[in-house]
Amino acid sequence: MDSSQSKGSDIARMIWIVGAPVIFAVGTFGNIMTMIVLSRKRNKPSSTSVFLSAKALFDIVVMVIMLPRWWIIYLTGIDIRHINNFVCKFQFFVNYFSGSIGSFLLAAVTIERAICTAKPYLVKNICTVNIAVIISIALALTACVIHGHMFFGMKLYEVTYKETSETISFPLDSNEKSTNTCEFILDQYFDTKIDPAGEFRFKDYASALNSTTEECIDDLFVKIETNEKLTATKTIKVCWYDDPGYGQYFSGMHQILLAIIFTTILTIFFVGGLIIIKGLQKSRKLRKSMTNTNRQTSGNKPAFDDQARQITVSILFVNALFVLMGIPALIYLNGISAWIDEDTGMTEIQEIMWAVVNMLAYAKHAINFILYFLSGQRFRSQVKETFGCFKNPSAERSKSMPVNRLVSVASSYDLSLKKKPLTE
Structure with missing residues (x-):
């Protein structure tokens, strides 16, 4: 991502x-x-x-x-x-x-x-x-x-697209608008922005409009073309x-x-x-x-x-x-x-x-x-x-055990293996 x-x-x-x-x-x-x-x-x-x-x-x-x-x-x-x-x-x-x-x-x-x-x-x-x-x-x-x-x-490449800085709006108060005017229709159903491709998305809004839809769309484009803030471009880097x-x-x-x-x-x-x-x-x-x-x-x-x-x-x-x-x-x-x-x-x-x-x-x-x-x-x-905060007891015993004691312990075993090994 x-x-x-x-x-x-x-x-x-x-x-x-x-x-x-x-x-x-x-x-x-x-x-x-x-x-x-x-x-x-x-x-x-x-x-x-x-x-x-x-x-x-x-x-x-x-x-x-x-x-x-x-x-x-x-x-x-x-x-x-x-x-x-x-x-x-x-x-x-x-x-x-x-x-x-x-x-x-x-x-x-x-x-x-x-x-x-x-x-x-x-x-x-x-x-x-x-x-x-x-x-x-x-x-x-x-x-x-x-x-x-x-x-x-x-690869790393750059993408330039049109960016909208604000949504479409109209100065008329909603109480002053008639439900049959383009201003009302656009204000209710076309509160949208320009997408990266530079085209407008009306999605499912068109189905909610009345017979003046085509005239309203034309009016919308006229308003946007005259608004410089809505036609700004932006370049970003993308790794994809x-x-x-x-x-x-x-x-x-x-x-x-x-x-x-x-x-x-x-x-x-x-x-x-x-x-x-x-x-x-x-x-x-x-x-x-x-x-x-x-x-x-x-x-x-x-x-x-x-x-x-x-x-x-x-x-x-x-x-x-x-x-x-x-x-x-x-x-x-x-x-x-x-x-x-x-x-x-x-x-x-x-x-x-x-x-x-x-x-x-x-x-x-x-x-x-x-x-x-x-x-x-x-x-x-x-x-x-x-970390030096613990010492192995068996290792310490081996270090502290005198040499003669080690020899004594070793001699207690049959190192020549002449006797039968205990594990057999």
């Missing part, structure tokens, strides 16, 4: 001016912290950490490149898309690319977590760091291919497509492709979520049934350790909120042609709605860190360690 469709609602302006910096601060800080925590040396690299780190990186791109645009528009009246033609194309591309790659990576990590629950013995062979890196790169390239046409189809052929593709096949992708991702979220939930329930039952003794003597182990379980729960929350917070903006964008006038732009209510659904859409890229922190005890501990 181009900035020229904005009317300047005070409420919408406040939502953008206040809400955007808050989301920017929370999202930028949270995603940077996510990358730091997941890349710590004491964390063993995993396919999950690769996908989540990649998503955090692209979420930072959203915070830095996408979010500030409307904030700047409402704060200064300047649209960064109107800086030059490249910025127009690039910003438009990143808008669609960032939304796609985020959902792609969440779908990938959902599949990975589902495999960990359903087929845990395949994790070491399939869910590796190298494979995760390759998949992440492939998904990014796929998103580039899907939306790369915007570099060729979108001007090729009708590309417009048909962008509004047709491209939107259908996005709908198919969105449906596929929703299916992955739903089916993968069911598999994960079932696996979590099975793991919980298994942990309850196992005692300390049979954990050492039996060959069966829980399907998840605590860290994997916490990460899996976090992914479920992220997926659910990613969909719920993104759907309002999707519905709004798909319904633009139905309820927003292309000539006059958004009404004040529609502009407020646009601000609200955008805040939700951007917030879904900013809250991942909060969800990881709330749903994962291990993640919280590592965040605290990163």
Whole structure:
């Protein structure tokens, strides 16, 4: 949606001016912290950490490149898309690319977590760091291919149109007008403005006029042609497509492709979520049934350790909120042609709605860190360690343990494995 469709609602302006910096601060800080925590040396690299780190990186791109645009528009009246033609194309591309790659990576990590629950013995062979890196790169390239046409189809150009500074009015008082005069008819039914094409819209008014309609219309044109204020022109910049052929593709096949992708991702979220939930329930039952003794003597182990379980729960929350917070903006964008006038732009209510659904859409890229922190005890501990306000007790014991004590502990185990291992 181009900035020229904005009317300047005070409420919408406040939502953008206040809400955007808050989301920017929370999202930028949270995603940077996510990358730091997941890349710590004491964390063993995993396919999950690769996908989540990649998503955090692209979420930072959203915070830095996408979010500030409307904030700047409402704060200064300047649209960064109107800086030059490249910025127009690039910003438009990143808008669609960032939304796609985020959902792609969440779908990938959902599949990975589902495999960990359903087929845990395949994790070491399939869910590796190298494979995760390759998949992440492939998904990014796929998103580039899907939306790369915007570099060729979108452009920055100028539009000049006639602008009306005031509505048609007549000096006669309504009590002095006869219902059979043109002045009365025009005052009642032709209170209108010139549209961008320079033509007049009578809509359904003509059907309400009497037999003097034709004479009244002629009189209206005479009055307007002699009024210089009603024939002023205005030039604005627009970042959009001007090729009708590309417009048909962008509004047709491209939107259908996005709908198919969105449906596929929703299916992955739903089916993968069911598999994960079932696996979590099975793991919980298994942990309850196992005692300390049979954990050492039996060959069966829980399907998840605590860290994997916490990460899996976090992914479920992220997926659910990613969909719920993104759907309002999707519905709004798909319904633009139905309820927003292309000539006059958004009404004040529609502009407020646009601000609200955008805040939700951007917030879904900013809250991942909060969800990881709330749903994962291990993640919280590592965040605290990163800030130096919490130290791992086991690590401290290892540091403070004398060397001779470490040797004594090590000698208590049969390091030569001559005895039968306890896990067999």
